[in-house]
Amino acid sequence: MEVVAVELVVEKLFGTLTRLILWLNLSLSASIAMAGPFNPLIPLPSSGSDLPVLDLALRDPELASRRLTDDIYVQRAIEEVDAQTRELALAKGNRRLELLSDLYKNQALLAYFFEDLKAGRLTAVQGNYGAPEQKLREARAALIRYATDFARESRTRRAHAIYHAMVAKYLNGETRKPDALLKVKKQLSKGLQARVDFMVAAARAQRNDAAAKREIARVSTRLGAAGIVSGNLLLARAEAARNRDAYRVHLNRATAATKSLSRRDRETVLAYAANIWTREEGSRADWNRAPLNLRINRDTEVAKAVTERQALQASAKGNLQPAFRYYRALMEASKGQARLVQVADRILDLEAAQYRSSKNARAYQKTLISFQHMYETDGILGQNQEAAKAAAESVRLRHRNLIVQLISQGKRPRSDRRTKAEAIAVANVYLNGQALENEKVPLKTDIGRLYALNDQHAEAVRVFMELKAASQPAQAQQFLLLAMQSQRILAKWTEKAPWSGSSKQAAPARQVLAQMFEERVQATGSWDDLAHLGLLYINLNQATKAYGIWTAALQKNAQGPHAQLAAGMMLETYKKGRQWQNLEDMARLAIKAQLTPIYQNKRLDTVALLGDALFEGGKEHFAGSRWEKATMKLAEFIKSYRSDFRRPEGMFILGKAYHNDEKHPQSVETLFALVNEYPASPFDHDALLLGGSWSIPMAWEEQTIFFYQRFVDRYARDTKAPQIRMTLVDLYLGRELYGNAVRVHMAHVEDSQVSRQEQIKSALAVMHIEERYGEAKHAYWGVNKARELSGNNPSVVAEVLAFEARQAAARSDFTKLRQLEAQLSGLGIQSRDAAEGLALTRFVLADKEAEETKQKIFNLEQTDPYNTLQTQYAVFLKTKASYEKVCAAGTSTYCGLAMLRLSETTRHSLSAIENLSIPQTLDESIVTKFEKQKLAIINVITQTASEADAIALGISEKGDTLPVWSQEIVVNSSAGNLDRSHGAIGDGYVQWMPVKTDVE
Secondary structure, three states: OHHHHHHHHHHHHHHHHHHHHHHHHHHHHHHHHHHOOOOOOOOOOOOOOOOOOHHHHHOOHHHHOOOOOOHHHHHHHHHHHHHHHHHHOOOOHHHHHHHHHHHHHHHHHHHHHHHHHHHOOOOOOOOOOOOHHHHHHHHHHHHHHHHHHHHHHOOOOHHHHHHHHHHHHHHHOOOOOHHHHHHOHHHOOHHHHHHHHHHHHHHHHOOOOHHHHHHHHHHHHHHHHHHHHHHHHHHHHHHHHOOOOHHHHHHHHHHHOOOOOOHHHHHHHHHHHHHHHHHHHHHHOOHHHOOOOOHHHOOOHHHHHHHHHHHHHHHOOOOOHHHHHHHHHHHHHOOOOOHHHHHHHHHHHHHHHHHHHHOOHHHHHHHHHHHHHHHOOOOOOOOOHHHHHHHHHHHHHHHHHHHHHHHHHHOOOOOOHHHHHHHHHHHHHHHHHOOOHHHHHHHHHHHHHHHHHOOOHHHHHHHHHHHHHOOOHHHHHHHHHHHHHHHHHHHOOOOOOOOOOOOOOOHHHHHHHHHHHHHHHHHHOOHHHHHHHHHHHHHOOOHHHHHHHHHHHHHHOOOOHHHHHHHHHHHHHHHHOOOHHHHHHHHHHHHHOOOOOEEOOEEOOHHHHHHHHHHHHHHHHHHOOOHHHHHHHHHHHHHHOOOOOOHHHHHHHHHHHHHHOOOHHHHHHHHHHHHHHOOOOOOHHHHHHHHHHHHOOOOOHHHHHHHHHHHHHHOOOOOOHHHHHHHHHHHHHHOOOHHHHHHHHHHHHHOOOOOHHHHHHHHHHHHHHHHHHOOHHHHHHHHHHHHHHHOOOHHHHHHHHHHHHHHHHHOOOHHHHHHHHHHHHHHOOOOHHHHHHHHHHHHHHHHHHHHHHHHHHHHOOOOOHHHHHHHHHHHHHHHHHHHHHHHHOOOOOHHHHHHHHHHHHHHHHHHHHHOOOOOOOOOHHHHHHHHHHHHHHHHHHHHHHHHHHHHHHHHHHHOOOOHHHHHHHHHHOOOOOEEOOOOOOOOOOOOOEEOOOOOO
């Protein structure tokens, strides 16, 4: 339908012009056909009765050599004649004869001049001398008068004057019998004698005198070319008058002798000869046998006229080539003349006749083009440019008519490929060279149609696309449709959109067709065109472009079957290709537009497809670490598709996406909802683990406890359960939920997959928690489990004994402590736990002994100062040994505290000893011994204090004691860890000195 519409539009636009040109063509063809045989363009020139060039033949050679040829000599001769004429009126005697002689000779020269002027032999003369014939008659009359007077008055030189007078009369036709010259013949020169014989014989030959004819033939050769010509013409005329074929020979001889004559004389001779021949032959004349020598006279009009008739005579018999040769030669000779138009038209008529016979339109066209170019050449018709333009336009119209004929023939249903190709070729030449602007569009449209009709669709496309590019939008679309019609054939593409598929072939042609549909879509936006364009893209492996244009079109117009099929194909392709974002966008678009997509005759569920896109798209974004997009998709999915079986998985992945996107509250809340809504889902296990682990950094202890406690409750046998329990223990302890912590430890102890060592640790943990926060009796569950599981491992036993030691210490059960100290010492292990327990028992016992030491020292009676001194020193050494024994147990938290207590004890001992005195009245040796011993003991105690402080501070700095004890050590040594010195060796005061730090 679209193509038909295009045809109608083009016919409407250009039909009138086409019909007009066709009418002109038919009219011209009819006129040529009716003309039949061609009439000659060049008429045969008529000729007078005067014998051509006879005047030249009869001229006096002596005077002929003085022939006047330019205006200066002519003017001088006229002036001289005038002067001589005036003088003659008065002259007498010899002077008169001399003047008469000069006058008839000068008049003879003037007569020769006017003869030449009349015959056109002089081309350089510019002066205005009046009518040549009149002047010639006047000159000859004067010649006759002066020559006659001279002959009458002169007795000795009269012959020459008589000759000139007789010749003038003969040429004037005043005498037919020049026989009088015979009387003076012998008195003339040989040249003039021959001319006398010629004139006499010529006069006699007219009376059929055979001797005279022979005389003419003999003597004419002595008169030069003019004599030969005039003599043979005279003989030809005489023979023709008697119907004798001999005239042909004389005509041939006459025309052959014209070579040295002027063009005008040759023209006259040829015309005279032709008239003799045509009168003699009449209608029987065979122009190819004309008895005229045309070769040396080809430039004459007569020769041209005869040659034209020869050519036309041949063409009338079907041989046009001579006519072509003749007229082309004549055309070259006619350049610059008005006759060129007639000759060129005749050649074109002949070309048209030959074209109708041979059907060779290109040859005819070539001639038309060359002639049009010829007329466009400056000066081709002289100064008549308007005539040249008119002639060029006439040729162009001939050309245009030829094109219309050929196109009409090519469009006929039965026209063969050759005819169409010929029409296309000729029309293209005209289009690209001679066509007017208003002809080009309709002509080029016809050429495009012919290409299509001739199965030259690539050329048809080229033509229509060129027309489209040069047209206004509305008309351009019509040409685009014509181009697309041929391009479809090249691309092997169906008229209807192939939704069921199309094999891949003719890819380059389909690419071009796609570009055409792109332009078409821009103009129409029609789904019919969009369907073709999209399917072409898909066939060319450009599905992305296809879906892009379809999507844009659906956003504007989602109506019609093509829209449904396009949406269906895209949805199905997106789903199969796992292009989830595209699937989502298309599903949303279809839902919004209330469009029901169709694929392979099936209606698609866009809501379900949207769910697929959200779920799978969310998973894809998650896999690609695009957390924000993943959360958006999956959040919408779990909100909108609550009954979808994939919802638990969606929630699980959503939770992880929130977490990775650092949206931690949402991540935990999502997993919380998952484990509560879908406790039996395959994601429950991991959700509980992740929920707990993600809650920890957020300090969401309750959530952590919820996830982890549910995990260990549901998956107690899971390999990760032991680790989770330990985390729960820390949480419970942190929140002072000691009972929960104990229960978790107890479960840990009972878990067979837990290592024996970890079970023991949990049992001991129960012991410690119950010891600190519960009841000691419950702690013994852990004690017993630890002993049982460890097989009385010394390290475990040491820790258990340490627990019992703490219990005994709390009860001040020194007996038990001594037993435990003995048991711990007997273990013989170097573990921290053993050392700690052993140090505890020894520290408690050392403290007890220190208290007892203080009491003993306080209760001593000073009856014997020296013995008291020694007793106090012995008590000090025992206490010192007890505290040092604490550190001897190994590295423990109690060593530093023991050293602190030892340091404190030295102060009491030092104070007590310093307070001891001895009466100075005693024997000096006794006093000296006492003082000496006291000083030594003080030094030892001071040194002991200094060492104890140093050890305590060192332990505190290393962090090998409890913080509270470390603080006490620092406070009690705040004086700077200084040595004490007794006044006995100093100034009487206790002086403090920095303690060396090299004590470990």
